Amino acid sequence: MSRRSIWRPVLDRIAPYDAGKPLEVLTAELGIPSLVRLSANENPLGPSPAVVDAITRDAARVHLYPDGASNALREAIGRRLGVAPDQIVVGNGADELIALIAWAAFDPGDEAVVPEPSFEPYTTGVVLMGATVRPSPLAGYETDLDDIRRRVTPKTKAIFLCSPHNPATTIIRQGPLLALLDSLGDDSPLIVLDEAYRDFVDDPDYPDGVSLLARYPRLLVLRTFSKIAGLAGLRVGYAIGGIDVVSRLNVVRAPYNVNRLGQVAALASIDDREHWEKTRAYVLTERAFLTAELGRRGHRFPPSQANFVLVEVKDAPAARQRLLEAGIIVRDGAGVGFPGHLRIAVGLRDTNERLLSVLDGR
Ligand SMILES: Cc1ncc(COP(=O)(O)O)c(C=O)c1O
Known part of the structure; x- marks a missing residue:
């Protein structure tokens, strides 16, 4: 047998x-x-020292489950960015959000366009769901948006963009990004714009993904407290998008996906600009x-x-x-x-x- x-x-x-x-x-x-x-x-x-204080103050409360939907944190992020809390989902690092996107979007037979090379978890998420990655080679160190556009088919569920790019360190500039988004039209795939390193950009031609959300309902922006706020060990990232997109991600999110100390630390960090x-x-x-x-x-x-x-x-x-x-x-x-x-x-x-x-x- x-x-x-x-x-x-x-x-x-x-x-x-x-x-x-x-x-x-x-x-x-x-x-x-x-x-x-x-x-x-x-x-x-x-x-920040204010983060260390906040974690210390909350340490004796770790027997209590965290706020399951990270409400206070979503409100604080929303206030900072000028978006509604319902447009935000907080994850156990941006890593978790990449996995949630994959769970929610991909079935076998679906495709996703991913720059090659780029941050590995995009590909892992797609492959794990039995979907197919259409790799788009970088042009030298630059994301090649024309090549990405050419690889979009009716089967494409998502396009992953990373700006600044890990590991190539380059950005996608405003003009080419808008041209891509416009060319995709109303029936666009989901465009995941990973801005994990956005706070280190000094090129004035860098677009602010969040300000584009009102115009492009299939855009989803990823950000994290790991880099600029120094909270990598606590694992707190967030996605900002349209309410429809965010509500789909909430279906697959685990009940208490972001730990108590992570939420407390991220809140304190927002206050220590x-x-x-x-x-x-x-x-x-x-x-x-x-x-x-x-x-x-x-x-x-x-x-x-x-x-x-x-x-x-x-x-x-x-x-x-x-x-x-x-x-x-x-x-x-x-x-x-x-x-x-x-x-x-x-x-x-x-x-x-x-x-x-x-x-x-x-
Ligand atoms: C491009 C990119 N996106 C997302 C992440 C994940 O960030 P987090 O620590 O919030 O999971 C990283 C981490 O290195 C990264 O390089």
Whole structure:
């Protein structure tokens, strides 16, 4: 008798997301107490002290379930963005929202257009649902909106756009984005515009996805508290869209999907705008420093609009290893579709200086 097969065959086509070893484990293994991680695009300044206070105050209440629909947080985000709370769904990181979109939208036979390479979970979500990814190769480091448009068919349920792009660091500018949205017309697929790194953009031609929602009802914007607010460890992201789109995502959302401390922290973080400004100013200054120094050394890279850079280096795996031995973890570009590159988050000044001297061979 043949044995019953438990698991969906599609699982064989997906490699589990490799987030690397936890920082604490690597620190112990390498015996480098000052190990710094620049491989996960985290906030170099950490969370706001007001967030730490708020979490501390709420710590004794963790026996209570959180607000199941993140009501207070949706109201606060809505006030900040000038949208109704019903247009917002909060997730356990933007990661969860990508999964919710996939659960709610895709059946086998459906298609989604995804820039290639780009943030891996878009593809994972589509494939897991048995739908088909139509990859759209980047043009160098840029998202190729003409190519994306050409790949849209009547079967296309969603288009994923990432701006600033992870890992390429480039943005989609206002004119080309509007041209794409207009060309898709009334019967457009869902356009998921992932703005996880939006707070680090200084190009004036960067569109504000939220301001486009009224004109494009099939647009859904993703944002997160992980980067600018430094709450990556608490997992809080949000999607903003039309009420129809958001209500579909709420059907598949788990009852208490965002934990109590995450909600408290995100609320406190919204009230401490100064910390966001401080993070932005710091990252922009250090990004300018790092890219000027890398450029002076002859390295090539696309101009970054994110809190990380994607740099071409000779023998990237060896360079990554040298940096690791010097206490700095960076991402080998080969793991994110850019062999011959390193993806490096903007760190504190002394880390950035150390990084440069290791790349110099000093
Ligand atoms: C482009 C992009 N979108 C979404 C996320 C996920 O963010 P979160 O930490 O909110 O799950 C990341 C995280 O690195 C990202 O790079």
